[in-house]
Amino acid sequence: MENFKFYAPTKVYFGKDEEKRVGKILKEFHPKKVLIHYGGQSAIKSGLLDRVKKALDEENIAYCLCGGVVANPLLSKVNEGIQICKEEGVDFILAVGGGSVLDSSKGIAYGVYNEGNVWNYYARKKKVKGALPMGCILTLAATGSEMSNSSVITNEDGNLKRGLSSEYGYFKFSILNPELTYTVSKYQTMCGCTDIIMHTFERYFTPYDTLDLVDQMAESVVRTVIKNAKILLEDPTNEKARAEIMWAGSVSHNDMTGDRSLGDWACHQLEHELSGMFNVAHGAGLAAIWDSWANHVYMENPTRFAKLGHRVFGLDDSDTLSCALNTIEKMEEFFKSIGMPTSIQELLKRKCTEQELYELTYKCSFEHTRTIGKFKELDETDMLEIYRMANEKEVA
Template sequence: MQNFTYYAPTKIVFGKETEKETGALIREQGCERALIVYGGGSVKRSGLQERISASLEDAGVSHVELGGVVPNPRLSKVREGIELCRREKADFLLSVGGGSVIDTAKAISYGVPYAGDVWDFFAGKAAAQAALPMGCVLTIAAAGSEMSNSSVITNEENGLKRGYRSDLSRQRFAVLNPELTYTLPPYQTANGAVDIMMHTMERYFTSECDLLLTDALGEGLMRTVMECARTLRDDPANYAARANMMWASSLSHNGLTGCGSVEDWASHQLQHELGGMFDCSHGAGLAAVWPSWARYVIDADYTLFARFAVKVMGVVPTADERETAERGVAAAECFFRSIGMPTNIRELGYELSEAQIAELAEKCTNGRTRTVGGLKKLDYGDIVKIYEGARG
């Protein structure tokens, strides 16, 4: 087990009608004017925005609004938010939505006190030294951004999708009401399930040994998400499944399931480039590339893949451990398909050309200047082969 520091300072307020506490939670931070960041009109149509606004008014917190955040959140919206925040002198950022909304607010929070361009952080040219305080009301169980220190933004000018991590972006509080996820379309719920699982899988498939407790936590979380995803496929208004899925979203990406490990993140890097090129859904993109990645790296530690097969996917072990490992990858594909997710890029809806594969691999390796992955280091040639295997 590696040395590690576990830091999860976000206050979680979980349960029914908890969005009514938002105003008091902001006042606890000593703030008086909030910029509310949200996505589409569903936040208003559902009455959620009205309930939150009433809560802020009751607590004496004024606010301005920034809507229009989209999946694979855009740098242009971040820049718009920075200017609005400065102009209106907002001292708190409140996200109402899912990971794209929270990631947008995180980037805004870095940009407001920064004299340069906010993309500097995502391009690796600068490190944030300050950020506005933030909180969120979560409406989608998926990205885990409500408890993570990371955000991912797409630069429309060059098609690059890049992430940045800083503990300055930790939410002061996260309001988690599972009922707010009832109206999600089945495809979006399934996307979220894959995203949650992959946040733990990127930490589970590690070169580090002797992670007995961390592995057990991860295995339990992944099994729970699979069970809840199947339940919600057939019964979308099942509160218990919604609640467990929402809590799993937070726990899967707050660092807990990676304590002591050497994290991988290759599948996320591969998907980020797909997202930058095609603007595809994040969870679906992960489901499309993970089986190819798994089969490509399986010999780096097929014992680990066999354990995943048995303890997570419920595969009956065979005398041949590698065969068990391969059955685990196939079982994961079956699960993805059972909830309407793709298992290759053709099923995702795209036909990759050789030129596109070369471009994706070039961007993933920053012009062939870096490798990705922790379980197996992957260079440009490796990544080309994984994309080729994922074409379908």
């Protein structure tokens, strides 16, 4: 068995109306001034932003605002937030929104605390030494950023999307009220469900010996998401299903389903270049890539894929190779059933040019300087082949 570490310091407040307590929760940290960081109009139209401001006013907590975060959060917005924090004397950041807002908040927290250009930390040129303390109110179940140490930012200069994981990247608290996700569109809900499954898969498909308890927790998360995604397609305000998905999102990325440092992460790295170049939804990009990745690597350990098929889909095929392939097919069928693309052509509504495929590969390899993946280590030839497979798949 491989050694692992587990660290999940975020305090979670889960349930109906928990966001109303945010003022009292914040007061425990004695902030001088809070930056409320949020996305577009949904937080305003829903009244959530007003409720948050009221909760802070009632506790006499000073605050300032920084809104306008978009999907695939931008470095320019992070820099705007950093500037506001420095000018206003902010010493605590409250993220109100989905994963993009949460990730943007982490970028701001790093940029205020550490010297120089914050992009250098995402580009792995420098290591962060700390961050401003942060809390969040989650409005979209997807990225797991509310309980993970990771964040992803897009630099508009070159359309580069890069991630950063750090011990300083955890929220002090996360408020999870499933009702706040009721107004999320069907498409974005399913993108979120896909991301949750993929965070689980990135840990599940590892070359290392794993604990069966951890495997079964991961498999349970996948079964839970598959079951409740189908419910939400028909009944988007089903409280129980929304709660199941929201907690699955947190558990999938807080290392309960496996130590992230031992995971594969190739699909995420391949997808980051897709959403960096084409600004597509992250979950949709993952669905478009996964099948091609799986077919490229499954022979490294077909037993792992077969195990997933037995335990998640109830496959009874005794032939390991056949079961592994059937498992991949079952996952593709599920993604299609919830409206996710399973090819680049479906994702972009066109095929990539050969030049674009080379550019994706070049960026994914960090300009010829790295391989990706641990289940199977992928060099640039592998990366290009997976992109090509995903690009050439016929649209059903």
